[in-house]
Amino acid sequence: MTDTVVTAQRPLLETSERRRPVGLLLVAIPVFLIAWLIIWPIINAIGRTLWRADANGDVGFTIASYVKFFSDQYSVDNLAVTLWTTGMCALFLLVICLPIALYLRFSAGRLPAYVQALAIFPMFVPSIILAYAFIRVLGPNGMADILLNSVGLPKIRTPYLTPWGPVIGLVWDNIPLTILILLSGLGGVSNQSIEAARDVGAKRYQVFWHIILPRITNSILVALSFSILGIFSSFTLPYLLGPASPEMMGPFMQRTFREVNDPIGAITQAVITFGFCIVFGLFYVRSVARNQGK
Amino acid sequence: MTALAPSRPRLDATGIGFAIVLTIVIVLPLLVVGTWAFTEVWRYPNVVPQQFGLRFWNQTLGRADVWSALTLSLQLSTVVTLLSAVICLPAAYAFARMSFPGRNILFFSFLAGHAFPKFGLLIAIAAIFLQLNLIGTFWGVVLIQLVGTLMFMIWIPVAAFQGVDRRMEEAARDVGAGPFRVFWSITLPQAAPTIFAAVLLSFVGTFYETEGAWLIGAPGIRTMPVLMISFINNQMVIQYGAVLSVMLWVPSFIALMFARRVIGGGAFARGFGG
Numbered sequence: 001m002t003d004t005v006v007t008a009q010r011p012l013l014e015t016s017e018r019r020r021p022v023g024l025l026l027v028a029i030p031v032f033l034i035a036w037l038i039i040w041p042i043i044n045a046i047g048r049t050l051w052r053a054d055a056n057g058d059v060g061f062t063i064a065s066y067v068k069f070f071s072d073q074y075s076v077d078n079l080a081v082t083l084w085t086t087g088m089c090a091l092f093l094l095v096i097c098l099p100i101a102l103y104l105r106f107s108a109g110r111l112p113a114y115v116q117a118l119a120i121f122p123m124f125v126p127s128i129i130l131a132y133a134f135i136r137v138l139g140p141n142g143m144a145d146i147l148l149n150s151v152g153l154p155k156i157r158t159p160y161l162t163p164w165g166p167v168i169g170l171v172w173d174n175i176p177l178t179i180l181i182l183l184s185g186l187g188g189v190s191n192q193s194i195e196a197a198r199d200v201g202a203k204r205y206q207v208f209w210h211i212i213l214p215r216i217t218n219s220i221l222v223a224l225s226f227s228i229l230g231i232f233s234s235f236t237l238p239y240l241l242g243p244a245s246p247e248m249m250g251p252f253m254q255r256t257f258r259e260v261n262d263p264i265g266a267i268t269q270a271v272i273t274f275g276f277c278i279v280f281g282l283f284y285v286r287s288v289a290r291n292q293g294k
Numbered sequence: 295m296t297a298l299a300p301s302r303p304r305l306d307a308t309g310i311g312f313a314i315v316l317t318i319v320i321v322l323p324l325l326v327v328g329t330w331a332f333t334e335v336w337r338y339p340n341v342v343p344q345q346f347g348l349r350f351w352n353q354t355l356g357r358a359d360v361w362s363a364l365t366l367s368l369q370l371s372t373v374v375t376l377l378s379a380v381i382c383l384p385a386a387y388a389f390a391r392m393s394f395p396g397r398n399i400l401f402f403s404f405l406a407g408h409a410f411p412k413f414g415l416l417i418a419i420a421a422i423f424l425q426l427n428l429i430g431t432f433w434g435v436v437l438i439q440l441v442g443t444l445m446f447m448i449w450i451p452v453a454a455f456q457g458v459d460r461r462m463e464e465a466a467r468d469v470g471a472g473p474f475r476v477f478w479s480i481t482l483p484q485a486a487p488t489i490f491a492a493v494l495l496s497f498v499g500t501f502y503e504t505e506g507a508w509l510i511g512a513p514g515i516r517t518m519p520v521l522m523i524s525f526i527n528n529q530m531v532i533q534y535g536a537v538l539s540v541m542l543w544v545p546s547f548i549a550l551m552f553a554r555r556v557i558g559g560g561a562f563a564r565g566f567g568g
Binding site for chain 1: 322
């Protein structure tokens, strides 16, 4: 497809004919790195888990490593907790970020500027510092307990080392990008269209449901796809804040690779995460590509 | 962005609500960490520490592992950022200004890394590095972190080069400037602030990169974030982690100041598909 586009443009570009190889030369190294360290590992991972040597040493097609994964209760539990965490995070992100983004889009002044600055702030907090702050605040005898105790209330049941730990941390971490993407989508909703709806007597929620929502559906899906891709295989926060068992796929893969020393098992898990995320990945890439093409 | 509801009362209750909740949820945890860094004694259930002081700064900074991790992290970030700039900036210029076969598909190939769950991809890369004996080596970590900077260091500079006013370049060419002179005197100065922001972001991003360094680098390569993980996991003196957090915070803060224009401009969100 690209080739035909280029051929069609050729007559227009006669002046740059001479430069063509230079352009390819300039992009060669980064493109090579992408091919070697992104594309090849993926193909290699799929290949190595599907074409393996059997007991006799004959290399052939086998799905044994996938059967092993799905017949192992511990692996399946890990996958389930990963899906649960991802779903919860996506839900909370939507419920938290959409109202904030809507508020920011339709107000101006110093207070919204402050709200926006705060909402973007987590982007500049490395997840390792976030994990530490989480433990100091919500961990046992943390700041939350201290404050509750000082007003005579009982301690919280700490989410530290429970499945809720990673959920809270990951939501906190993903708020900025979600809001930025939603805001960028809301920028495409014109004030006139909303005023027109108001003029004919539409209520606030009607304006939201019929005018705003249809126009930002794509942004919402992009924001969620992007967070889901990051959350599904997140490592640092689940590793530090989550329970040891069942664990999310990130820590599980890491442990299988480094501690259990089973690269094939780890790659199998990686390919399974690819499989679960492929829809979101393709959707995300398509949207970005379309956006850039505009 | 004009206010759409002139009838709304002066008091912006929604805004105040968001501001209060976000302050509690986002600022408070960081304040607690900051307080711990300057605390010598803080026993439950006191609301404020019993004793403030800098004792733990001396202890933390006196640890050899902290210094070696800091040096290593700075070395890694510098090497990765320089390599990334050297290979990506010319490529960004080519993508922005030149025409060559397969340009579009190659440009979007940089998205490939973002279409897969990151840690799964790292595992797949690690499996290849295992065969190449790159696990636990400095250059293995450099490679993995370099890949992480590629998209950033290409897409942002491409936008910068595309934003340069072509008429000024043509004017310079008309009065006899050669292509390099035009690039050096016209194109580069206009694109420089955005490119600088991209370089800075990739430096800071590499500095904090945890997962690749942990997966590929361990046990030989202990960067600052990897050291933090072990401080958190082994439940050592609480203050060590706090002091490190405050120290680590500084580069991030500088990035925040410089990167504001890039991120505020909405270009950033568009780069992520918004």
